[in-house]
Amino acid sequence: MLPEVGFQKKNFRVYGISGKQKQLLDADTYSVSPAKVPAHGHSVTVEVSSKAYPDIKAEITVLIDRDESVRYKIGRENPDDVEAILYSNGDLEISGKGSVRNFKSDSAPWKKDSVKRLTWIDPEAEVESMDYWFTGNDEYLETLCRIPDTVRSMVETFKNATAMTSMPDMSGAVRLEDITSCAEGCIALEKAMELPGNIKQAKKAFYGDTALIDGADTTACMQLENMDSMYYGCMALASVQIPDSAKELSNICNGCVNLKEVHIPSSAQKMNSSFFGCTALESITGEIPSSCTDSGNLFSGCKFLSGTLTVSCTSKTTLSSSFSDAATAGTGLTIILRYDAEKSQETANTGFYGGTKSADEILNALKASMEAAFSSGSHITITTNADKTEG
Structure with missing residues (x-):
């Protein structure tokens, strides 16, 4: 019809x-x-x-009847097996049976044509990669079909699709692992989507999406490790979920000035500038684990930071710049430094505090370095709680 x-x-x-x-x-x-x-x-x-x-x-x-504009042959082994059909109203559909070829940046055959919507993917078309499908397409608006369970990668799929207002349904894409820069620069996007449980890489997934209010639902994510710069510059972001599997969190929410609460995952390793400039941030759940070896400017500029935060320390822990210009307003922040009992047999010779230092001495040295770096207006109290085992 x-x-x-x-x-x-x-x-x-x-x-x-x-x-x-x-x-x-x-x-x-x-x-x-x-x-x-x-x-x-x-x-x-x-x-x-x-x-x-x-x-x-x-x-x-x-x-639904529509007028065809052009067909693209995109079968991998046999180009005729699968076709992409572009209709005059801007709808794009994938039709056919068999594997679909992958594309490099700027090589999708419809790159220069007016694609506005992806409306259907044939269940018999085996799409493994949607990398770069709509990169830089400022006319693309929405995806009306679910991402199929054959898809494993969506790198830069919608990067700089500046008119796109919604993300596709990915809940059934059970093999999807990589969404690096998937929706980077989508400045009209207000809400992310539910991520499937197999996701591992999400670096810069929503980087610079200035209208984004709700971050992705990561409830099912048990393997997501790389969230580097995932929401960098998302100025309207009001809520974010960070699963405990996450290890790389550098710049994840850098500049997210409307974010009020964050969770620190137990697997965190790199948190350089994770919440730099999050001026509305007040509440932190979770603890900074001893696995975190890079936390420079972690909470710099978070002036309303309050409550209590525990940091599990080792001889390699450095926090001197982690709280620059933090907790300068509000009710104040208490930081508890705790020496990680499982790391008690590390020799201080491998760390930053000189040889043959006890856990108490290392914590006190760490406390002193932090206090020396605080701004004069910071309302931060540091306590230490050495928790070591005898070797």
Whole structure:
């Protein structure tokens, strides 16, 4: 059926069945929803219901007719096996059976054409990579189909798609591992999506998305390790989820001035400038683990930081610049320095505090270096709690 055309009763033959009898119903006895064919998409589900008995209803899927503009042969082993079809209304569909070829940056065959929506991927088309599919396409608006379970990589898929307002449904993409820069520079995007559990790499996934309010749902993520610069410069970001699997967190929320609460994952290793300039940040959950070896400017400029934060330390821990210009307002922050018992047999010779230092001496030296770096207006109290085992 043609898009934006109203459904006519003459388009349907509706029968009522009673026992073994089937009778063609008069058009006045039933209603059809929706009233019009959608302007975009592969198909539409039409519901036909009885006016006298609204609970009696049936559904039918109707294909949407559109004018083709161009076809691209994209099969991997045999180019003719799979085609990408671009319609005159900007819809792009993937049709065919077999594996789909991968593309390098700027090499997608529809790169210079006016693609506005991805509306359908044939279940028999085996798409493994959607890398660079719509990179730099400032006309691209939305994805109307789910990302299939064959997809493993979506690097820069929508990078700088400045008109895109929503992310696709990725919940069924169970093999997806890499979304590096997937939606970087999507300045109209306000909400992220649910990430599937197999994701490992999300570096710069939403970098510079200045309208983004809600970060990605990472509830299912058990393997996500790299979140480097994932939300860098997302000025409107109000909520973010960080799973305990995350290790690389450098610049993850740098400059997110509307973020009020964050969680520090137990696996964190690199947190350089993670929350630099998050001027609204007040609350921290979790602890800084002893595995974190890089925390320069971690909370620099977080002037309302308050509550209590525990830091598990080793002889390699440095925190002198982690709280620059932090907790200068609000109720104040208490930092508890605790020596990691599992690291107690490390010799101080491998660390930063000289040879043959006890845990107490290392914690006191760390405390002194931090206090020397605090600004005069900081409301930060440091306590130490050496927790070591005898070798």
